[in-house]
Amino acid sequence: MTTALPRVDVAPVASAKRRRRAPGWLAVVPLLAFTAITFGLPALAMLNGAFTVKDQATGATSYSGENLSSSLQGAYLTALLGSVKLSAVSAAIATLFGLLLAQAVVTSRFRFLREAVLTASGVLANFGGVPLAFAFVATLGNSGVLTGRLGLKDAGFDLYSFWGLTLVYLYFLVPLMVLTITPALEGLRAQWREAAQNNGATHGQYWRHVALPVLTPSLLGGFVLLFGSAFAAYATAAAMVGSTVPLVTLQIADALSGNVLVGQENVALALSLDMVVVAGLVMAVYLPLQRRSSRWLA
Incomplete structure (x- = not known):
């Protein structure tokens, strides 16, 4: 006579592990947001300005490597x-x-x-x-x-x-x-x-x-x-x-x-x-x- 082993549902265990890991990832979000604001936005503004040429007579702007x-x-x-x-x-x-x-x-x-x-x-x-x-x-x-x-x-x-x-x-x-x-x-x-x-x-x-x-x-x-x-x-x-x-x-x-x-x-x-x-x-x-x-x- 063989005894059937109880069935273990792995999905809830994996889900619980993912929930335990979530706070660790969420803790990095403020740092990433701060870095994106303080470094990313100025960098994008610098890139945009570096390739923007303004006509002093008309005030029109265009992109160029001048x-x-x-x-x-x-x-x-x-x-x-x-x-x-x-x-x-x-x-x-x-x-x-x-x-x-x-x-x-x-x-x-x-x-x-x-x-x-x-x-x-x-x-x-x-x-x-x-x-x-x-x-x-x-x-x-x-x-x-x-x-x-x-x-x-x-x-x-x-x-x-x-x-x-x-x-x-x-x-x-x-x-x-x-x-x-x-x-x-x-x-x-x-x-x-x-x-x-x-x-x-x-x-x-x-x-x-x-x-x-x-x-x-x-x-x-x-x-x-x-x-x-x-x-x-x-x-x-x-x-x-x-x-x-x-x-x-x-x-x-x-x-x-x-x-x-x-x-x-x-x-x-x-x-x-x-x-x-x-x-x-x-x-x-x-x-x-x-x-x-x-x-x-x-």
């Missing part, structure tokens, strides 16, 4: 290349000095020094804009405190130049690099150094053949992050150098305010689209490097 073409010519192209050059140079210098400072902090035996440097880096990495420009003008400007005492003006130092602006950018880029590269330096395992020493490697050989190859993705990722931060900076340069150093952010501000030519607002939106493209390329490089470094240092 604004994008203008944004890659003349003074606009010079400003775009100037921003790329300034960002690349300042990011490269900050990457080097940030690595050295972070290595000194990580290997320090004083916990207070480590915490103090990391805390200060967190503050200084977010210190910029007009206050930073004023601090440097008061210190290293033409009539700055250190300029007169050290005779920097007689030596040819000019704060309101490309290299002067680079120096100012390093003030917040180096701390940002310290915060970025410190976790990677902490991920270097002591066993790797010991294995290298047991095989007769010197300190320099360990760094050249073991540490730097492992840190290369993190270093490149940090450089890309610093590049993007310097590329998007505006207030510091606007308050300090004005139009002395050609930068794309300053060109956008001038076009929007009509300081150069009336009716160039859409060219400013085209310049903004150029910046978005550059930032997109930066992120396309940064994200794979970040994943690769985390795989090595996990």
